[in-house]
Amino acid sequence: MKLLLLAVLLSISADWRAFGGSHPKPACRYPPSQWCRSLEIAIECKVQKQCMELRAIRANETVPPVSITLYYETLCPDCRVFIAQQLFPTWLMLQDIMSVTLVPYGNAKEVPSANSPFTCQHGEPECRGNMIEACIIHFTGNSLAFHIIYCMESSVDVLGAAQPCLQLYAPSVSWSSVDACVKGDLGYRLMQANAAMTRALNPAHTHVPWVTFNGEYTEENEDKASSSLFHLVCELYKGVKPPACNGAPVKLSRGLCKMQ
Template sequence: MSHKIAAVFLLMSCLIASAYSAAKVPVAVYYESLCPDSAKFITEQLYPAMKGELRDVVELTFVPFGKSHFSTQGSEVTFTCHHGPNECYGNKVHACAIEHIQANSYQIEFTRESLTLDFVNCLMKAGKNFPDNVYPGQRCAAENNVNNWENIKTCANSTEGSQLLRKAGEATQRLKEPLTSVPTILFNEQFEKKVNERAQVNFIGTICQYVSAPQPRICTAHNGASTSFGLASVSAILSSLMGLWALRYLF
């Protein structure tokens, strides 16, 4: 009987672990590098939320293209961007950064995701105000521990940058609902107009509706209520089950 009781304990442990390892919610942000609304959402809603507990429950994807267009002639790709040629360059910088930013093994406090988020936020915060007409890529890289700005810049000024931006354009074109506004935010790869609008003014409240229990504390605080399936509930249920199984085999 002891091996059966051990199996029960193993099952209980797995259930507790699964309660704490809820799947991440896929969130995709379709945006433009010089779009004021994109900047407002990323710097005021997305970035503050993702720097907290939500970073552990969200799988974030940036798609820097928006209402831009591209055409191909042989190996050449030509872009027309919503806010002009400077935005095309900015979109390429974003696409190249998303592709090339890597975490440094000597700086374990940073992840690839956190470095990308910090860099994108810095670029978007700069907006269209570039002192001396200098794009803020190098400054944002230096300020946010991105050590390979030269690689990103080379990419943005080469055919690689064009190909990466083209991929972002193709991803945008594949949306089931054609993109009509920027930014556009998808949750679980699904677009809903009302959800998109709400996320732009209340990202935390919106994402918390998709996060499985047990939810981060920021969600319970934001909703003004405790989760209905926290650890205490899990422990109580598992303790009861364990007791029933033990009694079954002891008597």
């Protein structure tokens, strides 16, 4: 929790300093983390000049970021802990040198159940949660979707938080479009794609969270990611390390949802 709190405080502080210590006019519907997401948002929030300046001092773009892909399932307790305590806080502080791809599927199987074309380890609610998050990623893109999914996964009620989290971070995306995706052919096709990605893992996954770095999986990196992802990303990045990487690593306990 200390790492999560630090990440949130650093993010808020960075936004505040970067934009001259003043918030946008009330007409801006977006949180500070989204002000530079697009030119349209920057103009609406009256921060286009500051966004242009920020992009001019970002990490060296000739060096590829550390690419992280998380294979997970929405109601796995250990996946939720990893997202909330490791992946999202690390991404908040190091997003200029890392990219994150989320693949909600995990230990599910393409075996039809009573209410779903899939069978999930934590039951029908998890199948729906996986599809909700897949649809949110489809409509909003990985970066914005990550805020929404973190909001969901760190809530007491993951599925119940989906609609308010979507409205908070992506007010231009209607819940009805996500719901239609979940209930229709699009959601099914998105989950089939996630199933195919998960099946293609080499080595095959045996538990979730399952994390690959630059497309590769090693037990050593997974152990490091589960206890101190922030330190590992700094270690793997080949460019000039950002100032945040100069801090000492913080290690947390790990957990896994093993396949049944």
